[in-house]
Amino acid sequence: MMLIRPIQASDWDGLWALAHKTGPGFTTLQPDEPAVRRKLDWALESFEADKPLKEALYLFVLEDTDTGEIAGISGIESAVGLQDPWYNYRVGTLVHASQGLNVYNPIKTLTLSNDHTGQSEVCTLFLDPEFRRDGNGGLLSKSRFMFMAEFPHCFTDNVIAEMRGYSDSNGVSPFWEGLGRHFFSIDFAQADQLSGQNKVFIAELMPKNPIYTNMLPDDAREAIGQTHDNTTPARRLLESEGFRYSGYIDIFDGGPLLETRVQDIRIVRESRYCKVRIGEPDGGSERYLLANSRLRDFRCCAANASLLGNHIVTISADMAKVLNVQDGDSLRVAPMSARRSF
Template sequence: MSKYLIRTVARTDYEQIHELASNAPLGMTNIPRHRHSLKALIDHSERSFAREAMRPREEYYLFVLEDTTSKTLVGMCGIMAKISSKGPVFFYRMDKYHTQYRTIPYLQPVTYTDAPTEIVGLYLTPKHREAGLGSLLSRSRLFFIANEPQRFTSTIIAQLQGFFDESRHCLFWEGIGRNFCDIDYAKLVDKLERNDIHIDQLFPRFPIYLHMLPKNIQDIVGKVYKNTRPALKMLEKEGFKLTNEVDIYDGGPKVEAQLDHIRSIRKSEVRSAVSSSKHALSKKVFLVSNCKINFKATTSPIKKLGGNRIALPPEVLKLLDVNPGDSIRVTAY
């Protein structure tokens, strides 16, 4: 049985989440480091879980990964129900046109007033990244989407952090964005977290011709930072596809998938829980969750039984806050 549990955030988690956010890479702008903004986000998440949402609006669902032995938070992730709920959403679309002499690549500014659900803010402490917990952290929130599909759009997107050099300089921002707003990337992130800057100050109105930029900037558009490559591979395994749009700040790629095509959702089953005291369990572990709004997920050996039942260790049922007869969602891990 795993000692790690994914659960919904609580206000009592604030100090530990603040520590996680403070250690997270610069640029995870949906996980604010400022105390006031972070408290507001946690409060917003609690209200979102409590709301009887029948369609996606401005809800934000924040989840934490807890080491239940030490009661320590080692990771977090979130879901924004509809990213355009508070205003337009901006991207650059990578495109090209053809002349008699050459093909000209360019970035076309695009604006969406009706944008979809986004999975956001995944962070796992470095010392826990080798234990395979990134998969638990990333995929568990897909189970929440499967349990509560009415809360989300039919399209799910994710934005992946763009390319940074070894000194953690954002080359895309330095090469493009800073020409429209002359502040360094760290100050930009700070202003975005404080809502001290309007996005229209940062966003051009006309295409940007890539061949007019330095070669090192051209080469990193739509590329991910090395620490983000595992996350991209995981999302691609789930059925997410690269789009031709990139983030306006760091140039990282946007991926998307249709909700009912996502592997962890499509291949999951909902079964009735049974205590495993009389049943031999699998040697493999599976991703399992409850089907409650007070969401909890972990990994566990299981035994599929007749009558659409599933046997789990009693300590896992307790961890998931599940009683025999309650519904369990399960898929291969």
């Protein structure tokens, strides 16, 4: 059975193994031991805090309960940029026009921005390639929204998601090669890794004036707002839940930033409490997200379950054990797919 739960100190080996599989461009989890240990410690502190931290990191692992293997990781930051600056480019338009010359040229621009400072972010989503099947990616991503629905006081009203930008089969980012390299004079992978440790150098080296995109190489311009091939499914999933591209991109690889209001996320809107009845789901059961209501012992699974009316959910004894609930307890329940409803 596949289970989402908060990360624990004992998950170090699994986390470190995943860090070696993410590849260039995955800023939030690279094989840098001090950085990964800081991330783990931050997450442990966030879950153990008596009251929500101003900048908390809630990290979740996807565990195969049959083997104990860590198959993936996902996270939520309660607020970005309160201590370290948080940058992106705002994509805008400037019009150069002359009636006398009969010229009208709208030109796209990139302007360095901190517009999303203080907002919550869903982040650090990575699924081991060996487990990219059976809806595991959907569970890994959507379980975060069950957590946000249960603990809204931990997050801001708006939530963002940075998507990994396009790079070719050799890991080369055309956006970086066409823009960033001119100011940083280092390889994309090195800049990306440094950004996860200290963002001060970004402010020191990036141009302060708007950049005219028509002066960029064609492949760099075409990469603006495009996702990495491995990230496209994650983008589609977020868009199906209500996230939208709003004209902001990553300053390194040009990947899109998606955003929405927490209350507009489909799972947050549609989830509800149901009383647990332990038994065997009937043949007409459908697939749902099921989550308990404990912060430090949060548990979420995707499973077939039978609903009696809108307020009683029948789950198997094995599922009840994994979710750590008993007969009569409450579970938060949401349809796994937008095509299904209560």
